[in-house]
Amino acid sequence: MIKAINLHRSYTIGKKTIEVLHGLELHIRPGEKVFLCGPSGAGKTTLMYTLAGLEMPQQGTVEIGGKSIYGLLTKARAEFRNRMMGFIFQNYMLMPELTALENASLATAIAGREATQEVTALLDRVGLGNRLDHLPNELSGGEQQRVSIARALAHNPEIIFADEPTGNLDSRNSNEVLDLLFSLADERKKTLVIVTHDPNIAKRGDRILTIRDGIVCDEA
Template identity: 55%
Template sequence: MLPTAAPLIATDVHRTYHLAGHDLPVLRGVNLEVKAGEKVFLCGQSGAGKTTLLYVLGGLEQPTSGDVMVHGRSLYRAAAAERARTRNEVMGFVFQHYFLLPELTALENVLLPAMIGGKKAESRARELLDTVGLSQRLNHLPTELSGGEQQRVAIARSLINDPGIIYADEPTGNLDASTGSGVIDMLMKVVNEAQKTLIVVTHDRELATRGDRRLILKDGRLEEG
């Protein structure tokens, strides 16, 4: 890997869904280059294809054509097992619905991606939960946490493997405005401190001004916004 290479490069990405005999072209030639440490917010109307694009950029959704390079690794010229390894090693994810495992405590949820990679990381998990203000909630189950607290657990979890890039899809979509704003503050703080690259999807154009760059997905392509 060249240290100077951009951590995220998408080249002429297309994604068409095929439904009941007709084609729905959602991504129609997306090109994107994100610099190390850059915070990019992607916005656009409901149905514009933001989640589809984030999933393609995150190795979760095969594009119809085009490719994505993450830290010098091709996502879609690689086999599925290699793509899964890249996801676990260099990417972290935060989703609107948190996706915490209900039977695991906050601490265990944060530890899970490290355990998948065969690493022991308990002291790091405790540190991360402390950073997001949850050192008093280590042994709480998700049902015993508020929405904002669950999302902060998810932020801590996204960082456990020290990934280069964090992807977030509507991370505040389930939260009231003030809790959501606090969660974004927290996300920006931990990402800045750890010098991570951040890609956030939001339909909220105001929220999208909080990064270094705002891009709008429209008619299947990205525009500077």
């Protein structure tokens, strides 16, 4: 499903160059639930953005379903991403002026599709059936993250990327969010790629890929 081939990425600030991805290779199969682990600064977010077509590598490429995404023009790559992928972020990234229902409907709206019924059912499924008209600042952190889970799934993408999805949540809400994410991914046969620096939550996946020195150094 996702294949990274010889990914190189470095950042130069002033005279200093940091090698973040250094010939990184990985292969994630359809329907797998994989955690990308490693300490802060290891390059997990950079890798996730590179796998998702959001950050072009300086060398190497990413194949999604056999297609090299960096071989596509920017616009075609964005369309491919909108269709194939859903995203969940540590700080939720909900639009502050939109309701829960409107936020969760964003990806389907971008695709030009009205899907109020499906999105309402999805919000109901994540336990927010009575919060449809709430704005993000009228929701708790756990509730906001559940809206973003609904948003990530609403357009029925094949891959869900999550960057430290429980980073701002207490342990009870973290477990709730992960339980929901895992059961929805199972039910809908999604490929799940979750970034975390927390080895405790990473145990829940099918596989842990640990990033160190710019490569996958450990596969458990």
